[in-house]
Amino acid sequence: MSPNLVIVPKTKLAERLATVVVAACIAALLYSIFKNPHFEWQIVFANFTVPAMLKGLLVTLELTFFAVFFGFPLGTIVAAMRQADSKLLQSVSWFYVWVFRSVPMLVQLFFWFNIAALYPRLALTLPGLGELYSFPTNHVLTGFSAAVLALVLHDAAYTSEIIRTGLRSVPTGQRDAARALGFTNSGVMYNIVFPQAFRVILPAAGNQIISTLKATSVVSVIALKDVLYSAQEIYERTYDVIPLLIVASLWYLVVTSLLSMGQYWIEGRLSRKDEPL
């Protein structure tokens, strides 16, 4: 029994083979990307930061911001209704999530964009006082506000499920223990439930914001000038379809990467040992 025998780990043949195959594919892909003249990289770079694209980027960011800014509070309310004692509130919450998760975003967008066909005028009417204020629906629900409305309602349905799952991930014993110590309901939520639910909510919420960002691209069908529509406007003039689609994709990649980085940073902070509250 010599102690000087050399230990040889077993060779992972399949993995080696896969590595070679994948490397070859990457090489072929890169070769085609840079050698295929139809990519027209010079057009991609020329159009990447043209004012029309940057305006489109701003619209995309605005839509995402409004969708998240209003969608999260609305989703929180829907989630809270689901936890309520009232059967009616529970049912309304369930129904809301059912409808807005089931109907595709694109269909919802068309709906809100064409809502004037259903309700031509919006009016504020109080019993006894009659109609206080009224205006044509089309004045309020322009393309942008219809898009925001559709995104918010759609987002809230998903967000409410994310928040509900997060709250349910905290065992009831935690609430019991906090109540037994003398915390009020809001104290229980703020000190004990939310800090724990947050770890479950955050990664899902991050994914939700990213998918909202991408979902905003559907607004191009109602001629709202977001990143995608701006790219389309340019290529309809110049016929550089692929290069402009690459420009749009690159912008989505940039923003999504920034959002992911923010998400990882916050998650990293949360997974550290908590500082005193």
Place this chain on the structure above:
Amino acid sequence: MSDLEISCVSKKISGKIILDDVTLIVPSGQTCVLLGPSGSGKSTLLRCINHLDRIDSGIIRLNGEIIGYRQSGDKLYELSGREIARQRSRIGMVFQQYNLFPHLSVLENIVIAPIKILKKKRGDVTDQALTLLKTVGLESHAHALPPSLSGGQQQRIAIVRALIMQPEVMLFDEPTAALDPELVQSMARLLKQLSEQAMTMVIVTHELSFARALQGNVAFMDNGRIIEHGPSHNLFTHPKHARTAEFLRQS
């Protein structure tokens, strides 16, 4: 005079009687062991004492103050969340699964309630917490996170977390249910120390050896009723009721 008085308390959960006209008085500074088979209603009774569970009828008083309700004429109106929370802060409770807050260090688990609820100074409470941790031999774990500790350690921290609020009564729900047998006796010793310091305690258990070791008064519960109530040695050696005798034989 800080008696805990439970009078004629009844409770149903979805039609099933859980507590059936329970009356029990725990005089100040004394220990009452609620003994009985599982499903006999003893844990529910405990949770009613700090209004974690509502009662359907009857009345619970601590120090003469009605828990969870305000009397007006011949009606009891449920108190606001804030008022109930204030009452709960005077009642310590230790849960079967300890329910320590996993996102907070041991020390934070202990000091959060005195700081947030009693508005005490962090420095003072921290000193007090470390002293209490020392008495249970866990001062070196002050900065650990609860999930990294053993069941017995978590249990003692849960007790310290309740004690630091200087409660008028301590409630223990099956404190030994999740402990290995060796730790049961040391838990009994710890609780006896508390009783020597004249802490009023209600301890729920179905474990005979533990109940014996605790001494004090024992109330035997079955089917939501207190069947027999008396000093530990009497009840264990000369049970008056056939059901008690049967339970003692089986265990």
